[in-house]
Amino acid sequence: MNIFKNFQNNIKDIITALSDAGKLPADLELKNITTEAPRDASHGDIATNAAMVLVKQAKMKPRDIAQLIEGELIKIDTVESVEIAGPGFINIRLNADFIQNQISEILDQGLDYGRSDLGANEKVNVEYVSVNPTGPLHVGHCRGAVFGDALATLLDHVGYDVTREYYINDAGGQIDVLARSAYLRYLEALGEVVGEIPEGLYPGAYLIPVGEALAARDGDKWKDRDESEWLLPVRSFATDAMMNLIREDLNTLDIQHDVFFSELSLHENGGIQKGLEQLEEKGLIYTGVLEPPKGKLPDDWEERPQTLFKSTDFGDDVDRALKKSDGAWTYFAADVAYHSDKVSRGFNTMIDVWGADHGGYVKRVQSVITALSDGKAELDVRLCQMVKLLRDGEPVKMSKRSGNFITLRDIVDEVGKDVVRFIMLTRKNDASLEFDFTKVTEQSKDNPVFYVQYGYARVSSVMKKAAAAFADLDISEVSLAKADLSLLNDESELKLIKTMVNWPRIVESAALAYEPHRISYYLYDLASEFHALWNKGNDRVDLRFIIDNNKQVTLSRLAMIKAFSKIIASGLNILGVEPLDEM
């Protein structure tokens, strides 16, 4: 249950009833009325801005409106008290037993606590990673991969019908380069001396097994043939090999896509023409000459007529080319077709996760979506900023040219999947992120992964101790949910429970904002409340979770920390991190 949402509805009902009774004007706009957890505990448990929002419409003073609402709110049996404060806030304090009883609610729902039907099963397409299949994933890809995956899980958690998608750029010139690089390794596997990999080809050792595999499959079939003969088969072989490599890399992070969509297929099955026809029908394609770009002028710039999409009709800076000077389709043309396909598959909400260096591409693709769907579908592009790799505070040096870059696999191998995933989600996607190999594996509170997991592990530890302390203790969730929760009345305990009760609200707001990092921050805060309570037990033995001679109190506290651990586990699930029973 999301108690904030419940009260928001209650308050709206109250206002409607007051309107019906003639105490407030009719037909008030209630859209901006919100409920929230006040920052300051002295302001109660739930605050609403209702009275202030209605001032203008009702042409009444905020306090007068507030009093009318207060009079009704106080009748709700879970409400302890209501007060009007500041410029017209209505502060609601809840009965302690209502708050305490949320524990059984959490235990009953377990990992489902916090789920909602907010998304109403609406289809959402989340496209992420979509790296060119020319080599293994490296650090830069890692962040987008984790972000996209966690976002997808988060949206699923609040009731969207999510499709995780990967667009394979298997059609461009880079793939030809891949094929040529793989061909060299193939010759090498056949015993030829290849020497240095020429400039412009991929030198990485990861292509050696690809060459070997090709030689094993086809023997010397392609050896003395012309490129025109071997290019296509080698390209296809190498692309498949790279995609397998990439899928394996992603698997190390527990990432699996539902759909892998091939750009090449669009070229081969007429998909591009089909996509462009739709724009053609709307009169959005024409032949024209573009102005030379401002700023630095490319050396080989030539003014020439091009096939263009009129993206400026939809807010783009310039119209965009669909054909290259050699007559082939541009990457953008394929992207038109690809997004057209997404729209035709019934997605009205699409999210693409890209690196920040592709920011300049956003408007043109959004233009496509708007044009194709007549404004009905929406594409949101989330740009991920760089990850700065550090070791002991010193930048890790990487050289792209020598192929000496840190791969995703390197990172996962060194620090583990859970650490990588959590840390990647400790910043907003559009802020750059520092990843210090030393710090992220440290077992201390400045390492949020550890801090949160430690909270969970402590609960497991207490459960074991409790089982040892009491002979016939039933610590199943079903049983704990029946504990006497009214015994949980220390200030710190209530504070912890109130933070737990915030969880459904956090999940919703994170999902609506497409910001999974809010989950990480919440988990850190929640863990912090727990550690604080734990520590209070050092000074005050009566506040410890296990009270040897008092089974009732022990059970109620076990119920509380069990509920706590459920929320931690649920949050970690969204982030794709495993909770640990021991550390």
Added chain:
RNA sequence: GCGCCCGUAGCUCAGCAGGAUAGAGCAACGGAUUUCUAAUCCGUAGGUCACAGGUUCGAAUCCUGUCGGGCGCACCA
């Protein structure tokens, strides 16, 4: 030159679809350990939310401009 993102404590960053006295961690200083794992906790100090206007009951948050930083700017992917 144009577009997008960013500017919050000494440092790294949160700030919840505009809300009350702007928060956390690190670093600094002062405390707590016969422990349910102190791998933790408690306290003190630290701010012109880059700057200037505007919108309104109310702005770190929305709008405009200025300054400063990052990214991008035919046909490549």
